[in-house]
Amino acid sequence: MGKLFFYILIALLIYWIIKNRHSKKDSDISDLDSIEDTVSCVHCGVYLPKSEAINHQDKYFCCQEHCDQFLSSSS
Ligand SMILES: [Zn+2]
Structure with a gap:
């Protein structure tokens, strides 16, 4: 049971990292667009x-x- 909880925690951590990286990438692109325009x-x-x-x-x-x-x- 403790092991299962550990895996869920790892999965949530990976999900959180991917989500943060994706949103950061999006904001970088929009920042670049606003500078160019x-x-x-x-x-x-x-x-x-x-x-x-x-x-x-x-x-x-x-x-x-x-x-x-x-x-x-x-x-
Ligand atoms: Zn003016």
Whole structure:
């Protein structure tokens, strides 16, 4: 009986290690994606995901307001 409990404990430990390793790998991938997709706002310099940034003539802005301010100040 004690031996069976020991094996269950080992199985749970292996399961826990695999689960932790898997979740760590997932977070590493998502971290890498966020680094690759991060752009800086031309107007205020804030960093934000590329998917959330406003793209105008190869320039990125954190919001439409900063895009408009940059265009009005540069022209
Ligand atoms: Zn901005």
